[in-house]
Amino acid sequence: MEPGDERGGRWLREIGPVELLRRLRASDGTAAEALGGMTPKRLGAYRLRAGRVEPERDLTAVAEAGGRFVCPGDREWPSQLDDLGDARPIGLWVRGRPDLRLWALRSVAVVGARACTPYGSHMAATLGAGLAERGWVVVSGAAFGVDGAAHRGALAAGGATVAVLACGVDVAYPRGHTELIGRVVEQGLVVGELPPSEHPTRSRFILRNRVIAALTRGTVVVEAEYRSGSLVTARDAQRIGRFVMGVPGPATSGLSAGVHELLRGEGVLVTDASEIVELVGEIGELAPRRRGPVLPRDLLATATAAVLDALPYRDSADARDVARAAGTTVDEALARLYELHSLGFVERGGEGWRLTPRPTRGEDTRRGDT
Incomplete structure (x- = not known):
């Protein structure tokens, strides 16, 4: 079949x-x-x-390639594939030492365009390495472009990766990835639905995507045009209740158009591995809080910041003028001015107060920018 x-x-x-x-x-x-x-x-x-x-011939061939056949009912069978219903694989041919079921429990698919841009390749490799460093298995299709970059990122980090092929697991396809697939066999797993020696076809590539989607906790699309096999994987994942994520790109790039369309729907925008893990991981696996740099002025109390804002940009002002502009008493203004003086924000000249000059030209000293 x-x-x-x-x-x-x-x-x-x-x-x-x-x-x-x-x-x-x-x-x-x-x-x-x-x-x-x-x-x-x-x-x-x-x-x-x-x-x-000829089942015996196929089983002998996969054994000679260092592999095995796993089917429903076996201890190593990933039960999440059963979510595909009658379209689930009859079985999977597997090469590599790790346990497929255990690896699939904590795995994420990273897929995208074959003819990807340098940006797409960089993001795929970065995500692959980041996920691997966090103990997640990176699953992809071993194709050129994003798939290969994701596998290489995971391998470079000394992590785990799984290549799902649209051909026999003893067939290196594409040929240009013969070395990469060999490295995946040594360090991870190569799996496929087709018996040894079977070659890929267009329909088999499309149908392979449902296995990638079902095997993992979620699918990340890095780059994809409107018509893309990666979007098929995302739709398959969405249909069976998996997380669907996308990495944004330039609005002018056709290779990001499909991803952006995905993000306008049910897809979740992600930019690094920590954001992916926050979505697909366990409770408490949170991405770090994102914020800009903390400037010295940000640390001032509200009343102190108001007094600092009340000082003119170039001229000096006495305490009474500062108090009037800040909406406070003269005593309160003086107390805050001395505080600002000790912190280096202002300086005193005679009876007046002025902002401390900054060395950077055109800088807004009132805000404490650097």
């Missing part, structure tokens, strides 16, 4: 894999006809495929 075959998934749910294979392989075809729900021509295509299946 092809990935995402809901009709086949329904048969598996209703009669189980052993009985389904027996019916499809029955010599007279009457048992297969009892399955129903399709034309004789379509049923014939299933029977033709079933007759050519």
Whole structure:
């Protein structure tokens, strides 16, 4: 069966894999006809495929590649894939030492454009490294562009990453990522729905995205045009109740147009790994509070700041004028002026008070800018 075959998934749910294979392989075809729900021509295509299946050969091939086959009911099966209903994978071929189920429990997908910009590549690598440093598994599709950058970021941080392929796990695709996929096998996991030696097709790439979405706690889209497989992943994630996030880009960039459309809907804007973890993580995993630099004037009491604001920018003023402008008494104004003097904000010249000159030209000393 092809990935995402809901009709086949329904048969598996209703009669189980052993009985389904027996019916499809029955010599007279009457048992297969009892399955129903399709034309004789379509049923014939299933029977033709079933007759050519060699499970032992596939299991031997994946074992020789250092891999294994994981299916529903196995201890290593990630149960969150069951959220796909009848479209869930029949099983997953896996290469790598870690436990897929345990890794999937704390994982985030980072996806985006293949022909990404330097900004997109930078953001994907930064997010991959940041998530890995926080103990999260980075999941992506091993494609050129954003996918590859996310994997490399996680690997560079010594973290965990999973590549979900649209082909056999013993096939390095794209060929230009042969070395990268090899590194992922050594340090993480490579998984796929298709048996060993199977090659990708356009439809398989699209259907692979639902696995990425279901396997993880949330999906982050870094760059994507209006028509993008990354947005398919985001929609799949949204449909099954996963978090959907997007990294904003320039409003003039076509590669950010799809992300911005996502953010106008249900997507959540994120800019770094801490913001992602705050959304998908446990209670208390909060991003740091964002604020600008604290200036000396920000630390002044309200009454003191009012007296500082009452002083003229260039000329000096006596305590009575300052008190009138600040709306306070002369004694209170004097007390605040001496406080400001000790802090270096003002200086006294004869009977008047003036702002302390700052070395930076054109600077607003009243605000304490630097």
